[in-house]
Amino acid sequence: MADISNDATFREALLKLEAVDARIVGAKFVESVAPLADDQRLRRIVDVASSSEATEEELEVSRKLAKSIMVDTYTRCGADGDWK
Amino acid sequence: MSKPSLERGINALREQIDAPIASFFSSCVHCGMCADACLFHTETGDPRYVPIHKLEPMRRLWEQEYTLVGRLKKLVGLSKKITAEELEEWQELVYNSCSLCGRCSMVCPVGNDIVYMIRKMREGMSAAGYAPEGLIGASTRAVEIGSPMGVTIKAVEAQVKHAEKDLGFEIPMDAEGAEYLVLMSSMEIMNYPEYLQAVAKIMNQAGKSWTISSEAFEATNAGIQIGASDIARVLVQRIVDAAEKLKVKTVISPECGHAYTAIRWEGANLVGRPFNFKVQHILEVLDELREQGLLKTEGSEASRMTFHDPCQLVRRGGVIEQPRNLLQMVASDFVEMKDHGTMNWCCGAGGGVSANEDAHELKLTSFNRKKKQLDELKVDALVTACANCRIALEEGLEENEMDIPVLGLTEMLAEHLVTEKSGKEE
Numbered sequence: 001m002a003d004i005s006n007d008a009t010f011r012e013a014l015l016k017l018e019a020v021d022a023r024i025v026g027a028k029f030v031e032s033v034a035p036l037a038d039d040q041r042l043r044r045i046v047d048v049a050s051s052s053e054a055t056e057e058e059l060e061v062s063r064k065l066a067k068s069i070m071v072d073t074y075t076r077c078g079a080d081g082d083w084k
Numbered sequence: 085m086s087k088p089s090l091e092r093g094i095n096a097l098r099e100q101i102d103a104p105i106a107s108f109f110s111s112c113v114h115c116g117m118c119a120d121a122c123l124f125h126t127e128t129g130d131p132r133y134v135p136i137h138k139l140e141p142m143r144r145l146w147e148q149e150y151t152l153v154g155r156l157k158k159l160v161g162l163s164k165k166i167t168a169e170e171l172e173e174w175q176e177l178v179y180n181s182c183s184l185c186g187r188c189s190m191v192c193p194v195g196n197d198i199v200y201m202i203r204k205m206r207e208g209m210s211a212a213g214y215a216p217e218g219l220i221g222a223s224t225r226a227v228e229i230g231s232p233m234g235v236t237i238k239a240v241e242a243q244v245k246h247a248e249k250d251l252g253f254e255i256p257m258d259a260e261g262a263e264y265l266v267l268m269s270s271m272e273i274m275n276y277p278e279y280l281q282a283v284a285k286i287m288n289q290a291g292k293s294w295t296i297s298s299e300a301f302e303a304t305n306a307g308i309q310i311g312a313s314d315i316a317r318v319l320v321q322r323i324v325d326a327a328e329k330l331k332v333k334t335v336i337s338p339e340c341g342h343a344y345t346a347i348r349w350e351g352a353n354l355v356g357r358p359f360n361f362k363v364q365h366i367l368e369v370l371d372e373l374r375e376q377g378l379l380k381t382e383g384s385e386a387s388r389m390t391f392h393d394p395c396q397l398v399r400r401g402g403v404i405e406q407p408r409n410l411l412q413m414v415a416s417d418f419v420e421m422k423d424h425g426t427m428n429w430c431c432g433a434g435g436g437v438s439a440n441e442d443a444h445e446l447k448l449t450s451f452n453r454k455k456k457q458l459d460e461l462k463v464d465a466l467v468t469a470c471a472n473c474r475i476a477l478e479e480g481l482e483e484n485e486m487d488i489p490v491l492g493l494t495e496m497l498a499e500h501l502v503t504e505k506s507g508k509e510e
Contacts, residue, residue, distance in 0.1 A: 078222035078439020083239040
């Protein structure tokens with residue numbers, strides 16, 4: 001396995017991956033930061049996305065759920081985002 | 085903000101009755117045309133949401149104190165006094181059920197600027213303490229922190245560093261003498277950081293000098309939304325000071341509706357003198373770059389797309405053709421919504437509605453109008469140029485289980501920029 005020591009090489013390597021592998025790498029990243037979001041629904045999405053055998057239907061359901069979480073977690077205009 | 089009081093409420097409303105307000109009230113022919121222009125009324129059928137009705141306490145005050153008939157009625161005890169309960173009730177009507185979209189002003193047959201009237205009423209209501217908590221908090225943070233959403237300059241700098249890493253080139257901060265000063269909304273910093281990268285890529289390609297100010301990065305103006313000119317003035321002045329300090333030629337208002345109204349159309353009046361720089365919305369700048377041949381794109385989106393016109397851009401600002409010119413460059417199957425352009429229907433979240441938790445349900449109900457527009461078109465994607473519209477649209481689509489992505493036009497253009505690599509391949 002080639003050593004990756006910088007952001008640019010990492011991006012290039014990601015672009016070379018097949019779609020399934022790219023999804024699994026993405027899922028692994030989400031898994032590492034998911035505890036910050038405190039949303040149990042993420043667990044199910046990560047499980048599906050991490051699997052190389054996920055069906056099209058499972059992936060579609062997960063995509064819609066992920067989008068729903070994304071919309072839920074937007075900070076609305078004027079709301080206190082506490083971004084110090 | 086201190087506790088609401090009836091006496092202060094009446095005094096504050098009285099102070100807002102100026103010559104235009106008096107002439108608008110006396111000109112109203114009670115035709116009801118504004119009712120059919122307001123999405124809060126059309127989507128609920130609630131007569132309290134008829135735009136001119138939202139001004140009733142101020143109208144009664146005007147009648148009782150500034151008209152002969154009203155004074156005589158008051159003298160003989162025939163006029164109805166304004167009560168604290170009414171002001172509380174009207175707080176909801178004037179803030180929750182009005183996005184300051186301006187459609188009512190467009191249809192009024194006698195030319196009454198009903199949005200102007202609502203804003204004057206908000207000025208009185210907020211001065212008297214009748215304003216939603218969400219907007220009070222946003223205004224306070226805007227003045228004290230520099231962002232209605234609590235984004236500090238440290239957070240902006242972190243986003244800038246992140247973007248620089250992604251882009252591979254520097255984003256100029258506090259660069260004196262730059263041509264453009266780029267403002268952002270906190271929404272873009274927090275929810276859509278791609279916007280900053282998109283602007284950087286476009287400016288880089290166009291060879292334009294630009295900068296972000298560490299003293300005024302925020303474009304939005306909570307003072308305009310809550311109806312507090314003193315706050316609005318402070319926020320505009322902050323931008324003016326930064327623009328003058330950096331000696332920029334043009335200040336760019338971001339993909340935000342009311343920020344554009346605040347700085348472009350009301351800013352000079354708020355600070356009491358003309359600007360010595362130009363103010364443009366980002367779409368106006370991009371369209372100029374297109375005209376000059378400095379915005380070069382390649383390829384186009386094949387999916388069926390439409391554009392949601394942000395109210396403040398089209399009705400207050402006349403920015404109508406620019407987004408369409410730009411979309412032509414990158415969207416091969418573009419279709420228009422019914423009532424597009426100056427009469428487009430609001431997303432339901434403008435004018436501080438989105439910052440007001442109490443208005444959440446009503447906002448989602450009013451989205452039904454946009455749903456109907458989109459159902460007619462059957463599009464694959466929806467493009468807009470306001471971060472607040474964008475979130476409201478995404479929220480409404482999600483609520484209605486409509487799987488349509490919402491895209492920012494600036495980001496979409498940046499995705500299609502001719503890169504050095506693709507340029508060499510040609």
